[in-house]
Amino acid sequence: MDQLPEGVPPFIHISQNELFGLKRKKLKEEDIAICECVYDETNPESACGERCLNVLTSTECTDGYCPCRQHCRNQKFQKCEYARTKLFKTEGRGWGLLADENIKAGQFVIEYCGEIISSAEAEKRSQAYETLGLKDAYIISLNANCFIDATRKGSLARFINHSCQPNCETRKWTVLGETRVGIFAKKDISVGNELAYDYNFEWYGGATVRCLCGAANCSLFLGAKSHGFQEYNHVWEDGDDRYTVEKIPLYDSAEDEQFSSYGTSPSERELAAGGEIHWLGLFERKNKANADLNSVYDEIRPIIEKHEGDSQDSVPTSVAMKWIDATCAKYKADFNFHFSIIKNVMCPSILAENEAKLSPGDGQNETK
Numbered sequence: 001m002d003q004l005p006e007g008v009p010p011f012i013h014i015s016q017n018e019l020f021g022l023k024r025k026k027l028k029e030e031d032i033a034i035c036e037c038v039y040d041e042t043n044p045e046s047a048c049g050e051r052c053l054n055v056l057t058s059t060e061c062t063d064g065y066c067p068c069r070q071h072c073r074n075q076k077f078q079k080c081e082y083a084r085t086k087l088f089k090t091e092g093r094g095w096g097l098l099a100d101e102n103i104k105a106g107q108f109v110i111e112y113c114g115e116i117i118s119s120a121e122a123e124k125r126s127q128a129y130e131t132l133g134l135k136d137a138y139i140i141s142l143n144a145n146c147f148i149d150a151t152r153k154g155s156l157a158r159f160i161n162h163s164c165q166p167n168c169e170t171r172k173w174t175v176l177g178e179t180r181v182g183i184f185a186k187k188d189i190s191v192g193n194e195l196a197y198d199y200n201f202e203w204y205g206g207a208t209v210r211c212l213c214g215a216a217n218c219s220l221f222l223g224a225k226s227h228g229f230q231e232y233n234h235v236w237e238d239g240d241d242r243y244t245v246e247k248i249p250l251y252d253s254a255e256d257e258q259f260s261s262y263g264t265s266p267s268e269r270e271l272a273a274g275g276e277i278h279w280l281g282l283f284e285r286k287n288k289a290n291a292d293l294n295s296v297y298d299e300i301r302p303i304i305e306k307h308e309g310d311s312q313d314s315v316p317t318s319v320a321m322k323w324i325d326a327t328c329a330k331y332k333a334d335f336n337f338h339f340s341i342i343k344n345v346m347c348p349s350i351l352a353e354n355e356a357k358l359s360p361g362d363g364q365n366e367t368k
């Protein structure tokens, strides 16, 4: 690796993932995927190209087992066959990585290397990084149980910024039995252009950061559509305009409207004014609020289970707020429905009974 430009915060450069507190699984011989490519000396491209069975399944060939031997072209992660890239200082987005040569669509650019950590460790570390005031997040998800943390140790891929209209993307490959993450070009990239991929569904933890990618379809915040955004919705208030956000939508504004509509409905206004009640409307509203609460439960169940608890304290604030909103809406709709029954059905009949007792012989009241 070339010398880093002055001012780049220190980190340890690695070109192979390092396992933290996890054991490396030994690759068994029977698990090695062997392709059927035949190397033709007159055509170097015949060695493990796009029609190689391993390439087609995003699996790298294993040295000593590939029929194309030293000519195999499908060991790019193992041989660090990266595109030439260069670090540069962006405006407002910290450091970034640019193409230092023309890159072709589909080309492997660089591996996202770092420490492989468990989900529990990822959660612990992202909280610790926030406490330390680290604003740049370098933790990405590897699979359901593991994450790659490039904060302390990583490759230059850790400097690739997010764009809502990216020229690169992440792809997962199986290399010697392990999953690894590579950055691949989505389109031809000319020398000098910044490399960027979409962090959505990848980005994990950190502060709520206003996206400065400048794309026409920009979603305004980094990872705005991801679970991570919902869970780690914190704002930095130190005057750095990358991190100051006036109002953070915790969830879709359409959902807000749906929840806030309870309590201002025509039925409720009529109820408050003592007017005529639309029974069907109240009944439907009660059923809808119950159905809404059930769907919120379905949505948050995996998070609750992950947190191994069943209380609002054990889930992230944004999720708990959604849960509380739906619960309030349900109780309010239930209350309105039952209250209107008491007021308009039970009370008049009790009144009628009393009236009947007071004036026996009044057939009309008895019928009531």
Ligand SMILES: C[S@@+](CC[C@H](N)C(=O)[O-])C[C@H]1O[C@@H](n2cnc3c(N)ncnc32)[C@H](O)[C@@H]1O
Residues within 6 Å of the ligand: 092, 093, 094, 095, 096, 135, 136, 137, 138, 158, 159, 160, 161, 162, 163, 206, 209, 210, 211, 212, 213, 222, 242
């Ligand atoms: C993986 S790092 C990328 C490298 C980082 N710029 C640096 O200087 O080390 C991710 C962090 O970069 C910043 N960043 C990346 N893309 C951005 C964008 N489109 N707008 C604003 N900040 C961005 C955010 O602080 C984010 O947490």
